[in-house]
Amino acid sequence: MLTEGVLATAGIDAIAVKPTECDVSRAGDLAVETVTIDYEGREHLPDAETLTDLADDKTVRVTTPVRADGFDPLGDDERWERLPDSVGRVLVAGHPAYLTDEEKQRAVAPRLGAARDRxxxxxVGTESVERIALAVGGTQFELLSRSTERDLRALRAAGFDGEIAVYAPLVVSDDEDAILDAVGAYAARRKPVREALPADAATDATATGRARSVLSKAVRDYALVGDEDSVRTQTDRLRDAGVDTVVGYPARGIDAVAD
Incomplete structure (x- = not known):
């Protein structure tokens, strides 16, 4: 981890970027050593030249959904083959929003195994396929939740000594309205939060009463938020629980975390 700047002070090791939100090459200017690029559909996959240039300065990993055409190690793998050798992978089952009905029906386990062999x-992303991911091996790529610390402590206590990375939306700000605008809706999509919110409640800075109270707690369960020191306290707790790499997705955009 680099030693200067807001991201380092907050304890962030890597940054996740979304191609639909920014020019991913801008991540090369951020004070982190590792960049992960989220998958938002084949049409938004950065070209090989962009990835190669970014990998000249950073460790780059591209999220690759193993059930999707173009990345299927047991079928159409044409886009996999076009990714530069200098770019690593984050293997995932794939978000249903970016998969066709046919792709959603494909078995995950054999494809994750074949992709790991390659x-x-x-x-390996664990979301919805935790046991399969653990069986496949490799760095376990977890999505932050309210049970993450407890689950990882149990995993370490059981003897797991592999690498663990945790992904979380990141808001480095002590402005509660800014935090809710950035990640309130994200937290509200989680089932426990959705069930706790009043019907038709706002999920951004306009939330009031019980809805605001629920959201203010929820964003701290599912995201890394607060000033630099507050976020550092959260990332330190994650490391104490056994996390090796903290990956932050800048929910307010790259400019909000640039030094």
Missing amino acids: APDAW
Whole structure:
């Protein structure tokens, strides 16, 4: 981890960027050593030249959904083959929003296994496939939740000594309205939060009463928020629980975390 800047002070090791939100090459200017690029559909996959240029300065990992055409190690793998050798992978089952009905029906386990054979240093996303991901091995790429610390302590206590990375939306600000505008809706999509919110409640800075109270707690369960010191306290707790790499997605945009 680099030693200067807001991201380092907050304890962030890596940044996740979304191609639909920014020019991913801008991540090369951020004070982190690792960049992960989220998958938002084949049409938004950065070109090989952009990825190669970014990998000249950073460790780059591209999220690759193993059930999707173009990345299927047991079928159409044409887009996998076009990714530069200098770019690593984050293997995931794939978000249903970016998969066709046919792709959603494909078995995850054999594809994750085959993809790991092809990319032994890949990270493996655990969302919805925790047991399969653990069986496949590799760095376990967890999505932050209210149970993350407890779950990872139990995993370490059981003897798991592999690498663990945790992904979370990031808002480095002590402005509660800014925090809710950035990640309130994200937290509200989680089932426990959705069930706790009043019907038709606002999920941004306009939330009031019980809805605001629920959201203010929820964003701290599912995201890394607060000033630099507050976020550092959260990332330190994650490391104490066994996390090796903290990956932050800048929910207010790259400019909000640039030094």
